[in-house]
Amino acid sequence: MAALAPHPQGGETTADAKPLLQARGLRKTYADREVLCGVDLTLHPGELVAVLGANGSGKSTLLRCIVGLTDQDDGDLTIGGTEVAGLGGKALAGVRQEVAMVFQQIHLVGRRTVLDNVCAGALGRLPLRRSIAPVLFPREVRAEAMSCLDRVGLADRANDRAGRLSGGQQQRVAIARALCQRASVVLADEPVSALDPAAADHVVSLLRDLAREGYAVAAVLHQPDLGLRYADRIIGMVDGRITLDRPATDVVRTDVDALYAAPAAAPAAEVTA
Numbered sequence: 001m002a003a004l005a006p007h008p009q010g011g012e013t014t015a016d017a018k019p020l021l022q023a024r025g026l027r028k029t030y031a032d033r034e035v036l037c038g039v040d041l042t043l044h045p046g047e048l049v050a051v052l053g054a055n056g057s058g059k060s061t062l063l064r065c066i067v068g069l070t071d072q073d074d075g076d077l078t079i080g081g082t083e084v085a086g087l088g089g090k091a092l093a094g095v096r097q098e099v100a101m102v103f104q105q106i107h108l109v110g111r112r113t114v115l116d117n118v119c120a121g122a123l124g125r126l127p128l129r130r131s132i133a134p135v136l137f138p139r140e141v142r143a144e145a146m147s148c149l150d151r152v153g154l155a156d157r158a159n160d161r162a163g164r165l166s167g168g169q170q171q172r173v174a175i176a177r178a179l180c181q182r183a184s185v186v187l188a189d190e191p192v193s194a195l196d197p198a199a200a201d202h203v204v205s206l207l208r209d210l211a212r213e214g215y216a217v218a219a220v221l222h223q224p225d226l227g228l229r230y231a232d233r234i235i236g237m238v239d240g241r242i243t244l245d246r247p248a249t250d251v252v253r254t255d256v257d258a259l260y261a262a263p264a265a266a267p268a269a270e271v272t273a
């Protein structure tokens with residue numbers, strides 16, 4: 001397997017390394033219901049963090065606020081040492097590029113090739129005309145995308161239509177696309193909820209391997225056992241608050257059970273962003 005260029009933070013695997021992401025006091029209210037109640041989250045290079053919690057506890061909202069898909073009402077976000085508040089235009093886009101998101105619904109263009117889908121990760125740094133009509137990606141982007149595909153073990157499927165791949169393979173393509181974005185932080189929202197156990201194991205172990213290369217990775221999981229097996233740190237959310245934040249080796253079954261014990265609050269009326 002060809003090695004990707006080492007990540008700038010590569011090799012540092014301890015909490016002593018500078019954080020790649022810091023969220024402080026994130027708050028979000030939908031209708032009259034506060035779904036993030038002042039959440040703090042720090043992600044370091046080299047760690048895979050599993051985010052656990054019952055339905056509706058705020059896990060997706062937390063990731064969506066961090067990646068910029070949802071506007072938080074309050075709180076500060078620092079990405080790669082740069083505070084996001086007050087940034088605009090190119091500076092904001094550049095900082096946002098550092099964080100890639102992988103979803104449960106994989107969002108590949110099924111009729112385009114696997115390679116094209118991975119190249120799409122580079123759109124944010126291509127000239128506008130390429131972004132509008134990304135029919136032919138530049139050779140260097142295609143080479144980088146091949147390297148990212150190789151990293152997830154799918155180089156031999158580069159020219160297949162993405163829609164022909166299995167769910168687990170498609171999720172690995174989505175991860176390759178995040179790598180092609182050159183993000184240093186990868187957030188994954190239920191990346192394995194639609195996968196069978198073997199494919200789920202493969203994807204989470206891949207996320208763990210990326211962390212080992214120096215990425216900061218956080219994955220929302222509805223499979224606590226996978227989190228305990230692969231993650232370095234477990235974060236647990238209950239009703240918009242982080243109630244558990246501990247090395248996975250220090251987490252016991254009753255800690256996990258407590259996250260799922262409280263009855264889920266009724267959903268708020270739907271609001272856009």
Ligand SMILES: Nc1ncnc2c1ncn2[C@@H]1O[C@H](COP(=O)(O)OP(=O)(O)OP(=O)(O)O)[C@@H](O)[C@H]1O
Nearest residue numbers: 030035055056057058059060061267268269270271
């Ligand atoms: N766009 C929205 N409009 C209104 N309420 C929302 C919106 N998005 C999320 N919510 C509410 O915010 C709360 C937290 O939702 P969120 O999706 O973050 O939870 P979660 O922990 O990811 O749940 P799940 O495990 O089911 O995905 C829920 O009550 C949800 O109904």
